[in-house]
Amino acid sequence: MARTISKSVQNQIQLLLASNMTYEQVMERIPGLKKSTLGRQVIKGEFKTAKAAHQYLNGLGYTIGYFGVLKLLKSMNFRAKIKAKKPLLSKQHKERRLAWAMAHKVWITDDWRLKGDQGSVMVWGCITHDGPGYVCWIHDGTMKAVDYVNILETTLMDSLKYYGYNPEDIYFQQDKDPKHTSKLAKQWFVDNNFTSDHIYSWPAQSPDLKPIEHVWHHLKLKLSIYDTKAKGVHELWERIEKEWNIFTVDECRRNIDSMSDRCKAVIKAKRGHTR
Structure with a gap:
């Protein structure tokens, strides 16, 4: 489950975004909110889809669109893939x-x-x-x-x-x-x-x-x-x-x-x- 953050941190995120910082710059500025955090959660399986990662970032206060999340994940060497159908193994x-x-x-x-x-x-x-x-x-x-x-x-x-x-x-x-x-x-x-x-x-x-x-x-x-x-x-x-x-x-x-x-x-x- 995605962790919650305090109101003060949410306000800090909003202020940085309002100062025309990119979401990647904000992620590097706020302690504990680096790209690597998102990457670890993807690898651990906490986020099964880009949509889940998008909802998580929006919940933290990032004004980032779905395609922006795709670009961010791509920069971290993740690639979208449709899950292949496999025969049922008894x-x-x-x-x-x-x-x-x-x-x-x-x-x-x-x-x-x-x-x-x-x-x-x-x-x-x-x-x-x-x-x-x-x-x-x-x-x-x-x-x-x-x-x-x-x-x-x-x-x-x-x-x-x-x-x-x-x-x-x-x-x-x-x-x-x-x-x-x-x-x-x-x-x-x-x-x-x-x-x-x-x-x-x-x-x-x-x-x-x-x-x-x-x-x-x-x-x-x-x-x-x-x-x-x-x-x-x-x-x-x-x-x-x-x-x-x-x-x-x-x-x-x-x-x-x-x-x-x-x-x-x-x-x-x-x-x-x-x-």
Whole structure:
């Protein structure tokens, strides 16, 4: 439920608006009423629609229209989307989906670049049906085959050890980047007892088929609602690591369990884009 504010604060808001300040300037002027507050409430699910956010801001005394709220949310990296219709899942359906995922122990991996005002950070991360694996910072900003193998040897294997998994039980998925499919990487998987037909590659130019793409997007949203910008790449990395480690098991499972629906969407779209 949206909090209430005192009459004196409401009067202060009205005075600032009357002095021709924009609503964004007012939000930065009044303590506790920053854009990040609105962002946190959207991410937590307190506001399901832009209309709900609009009503909340109007209740605080902001003279902002509905389309102004849409613009504000867009500036915070939120996008409007019509909720997709999904088939009803019975208890039996859910049990079968869970059994499949648990049997396959799917690992989804990727590397991604996160930008800040003072630079960018390239990271590598992985998710599993049991939660997020470890994430690492690729300091040079580029990754070669030998660097990738080093990440597999350390970050991936540490993640496997954390969850108590054996490499031969893992269904490992990555994209077709040359460093991922290099002879060096392929030999590493053989040497470390990964089952060859359990190593999958995403089709090129197919972010809609990558469950971890949604995890990166959610991470970006979390970083965008900090009250202050990261002062440098080290502070940006600290925030990335903190937010990554609080991804829940349910969040990872929702993305991985959507793989079947993604494949069906590709077939329905006759191999074209699904979104």
